[in-house]
Amino acid sequence: MTHRILLAALTAFGLSAAALAQSAPTPLQARYDTAIPDLESALGHDFGEEITPPEEAVDYLRTLAEAAPDRMQVFDYATSWEGRDLVYAVIGSAETMARLDGIRADLQALADPRGLSGAERDTLIGRLPVIVWLGYGVHGDEISSTDAGLRTAYHLLAATNDPVANTIRENALVIIDPVQNPDGRNRFINSFTQARGLQADGYRYAAEHDQPWPGGRHNHYLFDMNRDWFIMTQPETRGRTAAMLDWRPMVIVDAHEMGGDQSYFFPPVADPVNPVLTEEQLEGHDIIGQNHAMWFDRIGSDYFTREIFDAFYPGYGDTWPMMQGGVAMTYEQGSARGLVWTRRNGGDLTYADGVTNHFIASLSTAQAAAENRERFVRGFHDVRAAASTIAEGPAAILLSRETNRWGAERLARLIARQGIEISRIAGGTTACGTALPEGGFHIDLNQPAGQLARTLLQRDTPLPDDFLDAQEDRRTRGLDHELYDVTAWSLPVMFNVDSTECANRPNLPGDAVTADEPMPAEAAASARFGYVIPWTDAGQARLVAALAADGVPMRTAASEFTIQGETFPAGSVVIARASAPAHLDSLMRLHARTIGAVYAGLDTSWTEDGPNFGSSQFADIVAPRIAMAWGEGTDPNSAGGLRYVLERRYGLPVTVIRAATLARADLSGFDVILLPEQRGGGYAAEIGETGAASLSRFAQAGGTLIALGDATRFITDPEINLLPLRRERAADTPTGNGAGETALVPGSVIEDNGALQAALEPRNARPDTAPGALLNVTANADAFLSAGYSQGAAAMVTGSDIYTAVPLDEADTVLRFAGPDTLVASGHLWEENIAQTAYKPFLVSRRTGAGFVVAFTQDPTARGYQEGLDLALLNAVILAPARSWRLR
Numbered sequence: 001m002t003h004r005i006l007l008a009a010l011t012a013f014g015l016s017a018a019a020l021a022q023s024a025p026t027p028l029q030a031r032y033d034t035a036i037p038d039l040e041s042a043l044g045h046d047f048g049e050e051i052t053p054p055e056e057a058v059d060y061l062r063t064l065a066e067a068a069p070d071r072m073q074v075f076d077y078a079t080s081w082e083g084r085d086l087v088y089a090v091i092g093s094a095e096t097m098a099r100l101d102g103i104r105a106d107l108q109a110l111a112d113p114r115g116l117s118g119a120e121r122d123t124l125i126g127r128l129p130v131i132v133w134l135g136y137g138v139h140g141d142e143i144s145s146t147d148a149g150l151r152t153a154y155h156l157l158a159a160t161n162d163p164v165a166n167t168i169r170e171n172a173l174v175i176i177d178p179v180q181n182p183d184g185r186n187r188f189i190n191s192f193t194q195a196r197g198l199q200a201d202g203y204r205y206a207a208e209h210d211q212p213w214p215g216g217r218h219n220h221y222l223f224d225m226n227r228d229w230f231i232m233t234q235p236e237t238r239g240r241t242a243a244m245l246d247w248r249p250m251v252i253v254d255a256h257e258m259g260g261d262q263s264y265f266f267p268p269v270a271d272p273v274n275p276v277l278t279e280e281q282l283e284g285h286d287i288i289g290q291n292h293a294m295w296f297d298r299i300g301s302d303y304f305t306r307e308i309f310d311a312f313y314p315g316y317g318d319t320w321p322m323m324q325g326g327v328a329m330t331y332e333q334g335s336a337r338g339l340v341w342t343r344r345n346g347g348d349l350t351y352a353d354g355v356t357n358h359f360i361a362s363l364s365t366a367q368a369a370a371e372n373r374e375r376f377v378r379g380f381h382d383v384r385a386a387a388s389t390i391a392e393g394p395a396a397i398l399l400s401r402e403t404n405r406w407g408a409e410r411l412a413r414l415i416a417r418q419g420i421e422i423s424r425i426a427g428g429t430t431a432c433g434t435a436l437p438e439g440g441f442h443i444d445l446n447q448p449a450g451q452l453a454r455t456l457l458q459r460d461t462p463l464p465d466d467f468l469d470a471q472e473d474r475r476t477r478g479l480d481h482e483l484y485d486v487t488a489w490s491l492p493v494m495f496n497v498d499s500t501e502c503a504n505r506p507n508l509p510g511d512a513v514t515a516d517e518p519m520p521a522e523a524a525a526s527a528r529f530g531y532v533i534p535w536t537d538a539g540q541a542r543l544v545a546a547l548a549a550d551g552v553p554m555r556t557a558a559s560e561f562t563i564q565g566e567t568f569p570a571g572s573v574v575i576a577r578a579s580a581p582a583h584l585d586s587l588m589r590l591h592a593r594t595i596g597a598v599y600a601g602l603d604t605s606w607t608e609d610g611p612n613f614g615s616s617q618f619a620d621i622v623a624p625r626i627a628m629a630w631g632e633g634t635d636p637n638s639a640g641g642l643r644y645v646l647e648r649r650y651g652l653p654v655t656v657i658r659a660a661t662l663a664r665a666d667l668s669g670f671d672v673i674l675l676p677e678q679r680g681g682g683y684a685a686e687i688g689e690t691g692a693a694s695l696s697r698f699a700q701a702g703g704t705l706i707a708l709g710d711a712t713r714f715i716t717d718p719e720i721n722l723l724p725l726r727r728e729r730a731a732d733t734p735t736g737n738g739a740g741e742t743a744l745v746p747g748s749v750i751e752d753n754g755a756l757q758a759a760l761e762p763r764n765a766r767p768d769t770a771p772g773a774l775l776n777v778t779a780n781a782d783a784f785l786s787a788g789y790s791q792g793a794a795a796m797v798t799g800s801d802i803y804t805a806v807p808l809d810e811a812d813t814v815l816r817f818a819g820p821d822t823l824v825a826s827g828h829l830w831e832e833n834i835a836q837t838a839y840k841p842f843l844v845s846r847r848t849g850a851g852f853v854v855a856f857t858q859d860p861t862a863r864g865y866q867e868g869l870d871l872a873l874l875n876a877v878i879l880a881p882a883r884s885w886r887l888r
């Protein structure tokens with residue numbers, strides 16, 4: 001067995017035995033203790049021979065732990081949506097493992113340097129092993145890392161003659177998370193297995209490499225979990241971040257795969273780097289990267305550094321743990337996307353090659369950490385100590401509960417879930433020049449988790465000036481920008497919660513908020529006439545949705561009204577006891593407490609101002625029957641995010657219909673049809689004009705059709721024309737294609753360099769692509785779909801879709817982008833895009849026959865991280881069907 005691995009490795013890397021003999025043995029030449037089961041004996045295939053399914057990977061770790069219980073323990077940390085176990089293994093010497101509880105206590109003490117004396121600190125640093133966290137396969141079709149993780153665990157337990165393994169065992173505790181996305185990995189393996197034949201096929205277009213929609217990258221709800229770390233929408237992410245806060249890893253790896261023609265990436269990272277990270281953390285990248293270079297040279301593998309993969313967005317599997325004080329890295333191996341991939345140069349990349357590279361990089365990481373144990377343990381302490389005493393920037397953040405009570409409560413829990421200290425301000429105070437009549441929340445940014453707290457909570461994390469200059473230079477040369485992800489993520493902005501940045505630390509005593517504390521509800525006492533639910537935030541809309549599902553008759557107001565001395569905003573919902581189920585009181589209390597919602601009792605129906613409940617200003621709420629386009633033609637991220645938000649955050653079940661089926665499906669049973677963003681041939685290919693006619697009839701008959709993001713392109717296409725919006729080319733761009741219809745065109749003279757530049761300007765250019773900034777939107781108070789947005793909101797804008805302003809008689813612009821001076825709420829947007837986006841539509845609706853056509857020009861539910869826009873979506877999903885003229 002051992003000998004066979006050795007030979008396989010030799011062959012894979014084309015090394016001669018003579019060449020190897022010239023240097024010390026590598027881990028690929030290790031001898032193994034036969035008391036520890038190898039993969040072949042446990043699962044029937046060797047490392048790299050087959051793509052190990054997620055359940056078998058977990059089984060193998062459990063088998064290893066049974067064989068060496070004194071040196072390895074397996075911990076369950078989450079269950080995927082589809083019911084699969086997520087686990088991590090902790091591996092160390094028997095001596096280290098025997099004091100695991102003490103180590104965990106020491107780690108928590110080291111993570112909060114504020115109360116430590118110098119002597120206590122040095123004692124902790126002296127006795128702690130370096131904690132190394134190796135995470136694999138967060139993207140389910142990036143397959144080789146999981147088997148590398150299994151091989152790393154086996155090697156650390158079973159290698160008998162490897163000095164690298166010995167160093168690691170002596171100085172490190174290694175945590176292996178082998179399958180971060182079991183549902184996605186399972187999906188990939190299914191499509192691969194169904195397509196494979198007599199032999200593995202390296203042809204890149206073979207079906208075994210060509211995954212059907214949605215592919216294995218995402219989890220069950222089609223989230224890219226390498227963007228989810230701070231927003232924590234998915235159970236896999238929540239379990240993993242909680243485990244990291246338990247173990248406080250100092251060196252962290254998130255192992256991926258990239259295109260099969262590429263080699264291997266490890267840090268140093270590309271620019272830009274988030275400014276909260278320190279030079280010392282980046283030096284850690286150099287120490288580990290140089291060790292990898294040594295190993296990759298010895299095994300004959302290519303690599304690259306400092307390109308493509310940056311460290312700016314805090315939601316990656318490397319940046320989030322880094323902002324907790326660690327040194328964290330993304331590794332990328334070229335993917336065989338199966339068992340073998342023929343590269344453009346004709347060479348074959350095998351699955352085993354990928355497993356070997358990730359295995360060597362994993363060991364090299366743990367080795368570099370172990371050899372520099374004190375440096376990494378002390379570095380972790382120092383980052384968290386320095387984060388507690390930062391002098392620049394705001395000192396504290398206050399969150400108000402006043403305009404978005406439910407959103408502020410949810411945001412406070414999300415902040416606490418990241419290990420960031422946050423406290424609840426007692427009601428009615430003024431601090432940092434801000435009045436907080438309903439209390440709110442206080443975050444002192446000078447705290448051990450201050451790096452993460454700062455970048456998540458301050459209004460803006462600026463891009464470095466020299467990076468921006470370089471991007472502007474690239475744009476003038478017609479080159480793409482080099483940002484890997486968005487430039488804005490400020491949580492108060494994304495949650496539409498008013499926040500205040502304090503220059504000094506206010507003295508605000510309060511109770512700590514915990515992640516799992518129940519949401520506060522305000523249930524009214526039973527009242528004679530019935531109840532009113534103020535339409536003020538998304539939690540209130542969720543209460544209405546829950547009651548509608550239970551068959552409680554309700555009516556929503558088109559305008560504000562005053563009753564019993566209190567004014568309720570447009571959208572607010574009234575329930576009359578006389579027509580409600582007998583157990584109305586208990587239903588209201590139960591749902592309000594579960595959700596954390598608010599309602600008031602009404603002893604009378606007499607309004608002092610505004611319409612009476614019997615007025616046509618009040619419309620009957622229906623429990624909306626919701627369908628959405630799904631499958632080929634839709635963008636998995638957008639489709640999954642939309643379905644997740646409606647189902648899991650608001651309890652609204654969604655029927656998903658393959659886009660191509662929409663044209664022939666009977667849609668009359670639905671109140672709402674949603675079109676998420678497109679991919680590939682999009683809706684033009686899948687739905688086409690026949691399907692568009694069917695969608696038009698759906699709206700005419702009283703349905704609400706809602707397009708999100710670039711689905712707006714489809715419904716505004718002149719051939720389809722469900723909304724009179726048009727997409728713009730870049731302002732000031734030359735029109736025409738410059739080429740005549742005939743072979744010969746009129747002669748021209750280019751006078752000078754300026755004329756040359758003008759001749760080279762692209763024709764009909766699109767606006768430059770926005771990498772992602774949060775832009776302010778303002779509400780049209782006359783539109784019922786703007787209920788709850790009198791203060792406006794912010795929307796994430798990516799890409800280059802900008803739509804024309806639409807005349808008042810053609811459609812309602814419900815939310816539009818703010819003017820140029822106040823447009824950017826957070827992040828970076830090119831000057832030309834600011835000028836062209838200002839005042840343009842974000843949310844548009846038009847009554848079409850008995851129903852509505854609605855478009856969000858940007859996707860509000862992408863990544864599920866813009867909770868501040870949820871109410872706008874719920875307005876379209878709940879209030880528009882109430883205002884439909886459908887005959888029932």
Ligand SMILES: [Zn+2]
Pocket residue numbers: 139142226256257
């Ligand atoms: Zn990846």
